[in-house]
Amino acid sequence: MINPFYAMSCLLLILFAQPALSLGLAADRPNLISIVTDDQGRWAMGLYGNRQIHTPHMDQIGKQGAVFTNAFVATPVCSPSRATFLSGRFPTELKITDWISSEEAQEGAGLTAMTWPEVLQQHGYQTALIGKWHLGELNQFHPHEKGFGHFMGFLAGGTRPMNPTLEIKGETQKRKGSLPDLLVDDAINFIRTSKDKPFALCLHFRAPHTPYGPVPEQDSAHYEGMKIDVPITPGVIPEQIRQKNKEYYASVSSVDRNIGRLLKELDQLRLAENTLVIFTSDHGYNNGRHGVSTKGNGHWIAGGVTGPKRPNMWDTSIRVPLVMRWPAVIKPGTQFDEIVSNIDMFKFVLGALKIPQPANLKLHGIDYSPLLFGQPAPVRKALFGQYDLHNNGLAYLRMIRTPKLKYVKHYRARNMDELYDLETDPGENTNLLQRRTRKNWQDTADLLEDQLIEWQKSIQDPILEPAYE
The missing domain is CATH 3.40.720.10 (Alkaline Phosphatase, subunit A)
Structure with missing residues (x-):
């Protein structure tokens, strides 16, 4: 036969231990x-x-x-x-x-x-x-x-x-x-x-x-x-x-x-x-x-x-x-x-x-x-980003950034795309797709744009759809 005093002691021990067990769980x-x-x-x-x-x-x-x-x-x-x-x-x-x-x-x-x-x-x-x-x-x-x-x-x-x-x-x-x-x-x-x-x-x-x-x-x-x-x-x-x-x-x-x-x-x-x-x-x-x-x-x-x-x-x-x-x-x-x-x-x-x-x-x-x-x-080999401005303006930007280069595509806008050499120009002061330097960098921009488009397809980016506004 179980000693009633022993049983009561065990019960009290369990009851009083519960808060400590709860705190221990929280601490873990x-x-x-x-x-x-x-x-x-x-x-x-x-x-x-x-x-x-x-x-x-x-x-x-x-x-x-x-x-x-x-x-x-x-x-x-x-x-x-x-x-x-x-x-x-x-x-x-x-x-x-x-x-x-x-x-x-x-x-x-x-x-x-x-x-x-x-x-x-x-x-x-x-x-x-x-x-x-x-x-x-x-x-x-x-x-x-x-x-x-x-x-x-x-x-x-x-x-x-x-x-x-x-x-x-x-x-x-x-x-x-x-x-x-x-x-x-x-x-x-x-x-x-x-x-x-x-x-x-x-x-x-x-x-x-x-x-x-x-x-x-x-x-x-x-x-x-x-x-x-x-x-x-x-x-x-x-x-x-x-x-x-x-x-x-x-x-x-x-x-x-x-x-x-x-x-x-x-x-x-x-x-x-x-x-x-x-x-x-x-x-x-x-x-x-x-x-x-x-x-x-x-x-x-x-x-x-x-x-x-x-x-x-x-x-x-x-x-x-x-x-x-x-x-x-x-x-x-x-x-x-x-x-x-x-x-x-x-x-x-x-x-x-x-x-x-x-x-x-x-x-x-x-x-x-x-x-x-x-x-x-x-x-991460490349970082991707996007921004559609529609409040007080209109713009559609898509970006790919590698440790060395950044390319920003401006959809629905002419002559606005940007390419920066982050190694020589970390402040992004010179857009290499300007008219005087574009021919030297267009192939690089095209390769980055191909990667950018593949990412856009992976997230079903609606800007690739003709009806996107």
Whole structure:
């Protein structure tokens, strides 16, 4: 006969052990924090060589983990880039090829594809999106329907950088304060309430998108009296470019300060060791480089005026910062020179977290997560990209980029195709398909275009169809 006191002791031991077992299970599964800024070029970060910008906490992630020197995006504008980041599909496949306007959002534009947060949620992760969405405003496109258990932020493309209007617990509210501060306040609260289970947090800032300010004085103070050192393209007004970049830098620093708050919270909660922190941007930026404003849909700004649009896929528009920290896995000071893209993120996240890919789900890109574990990853021989501008202009761009060359095809436009020798001209200042050099480089362009077309066929790119408009 079993001693009743012994049986009761065993039962109590099991009951009291359950929380510890639960915590142990959570500790065995890594957490994920994905931080994405809006419009931050790779050049706008100290770790990539900018000695004037104040980004100690963005730099900290890379110094304590890994820095990727050749990270790109598949398209140079926000909505399609964010859709690609979450879905592993190209913009034309998603039917999101330019930023989603308010009119398009009301007409039903939005992200329909499965996202990697959905997969993580199905595998027991607590998921959250805090900040910018811009992938549909109708109910079926709400973050709650796309794999995020918690949402606080804004569905449209933006809100004010100070005293913003936000969706909080399903209700629209106007909040007082700096937007990055408010977003990180909520991010810290989410981490505190989710710390006993594996969590995945997507923290998507609006900054440093225009308008750059106002920002808290402590963020702009870094640049008081500083003469910003930026490349000055012939025709632009130097002081105007310097002032724009000074305001832009202050916006970046407002994000950086808050990243510092988040990293400190991870340390205090003893979560840092097994949390993969990813920092990147949705695309690059020019702000005077190449003589244009903003990104892939920038305007010429010669003479100090806003000129015609200059659709582009220069590296300044598609090259982004990408740093990661994961103390349990990544050795501090690691550098990866492999070419990676935001089209890879779906496969990368699942690979890093050891979660199988959903069956029969078509994904592009490569899983380069083995690099984090000291193992080889698939080698990318060519990078592909696309951009269809239809808001306030019209352009159809397709790109192939190898380590040595970049070719950009401008469909439905004459004499606009571009070819750059990235070895001798990394700044992409000389288009080799100009009239005086075209005959020497046309064969090279033709070979690259053949590869480009093969890729376009593989994704059923509609631009190859005669009726595409």
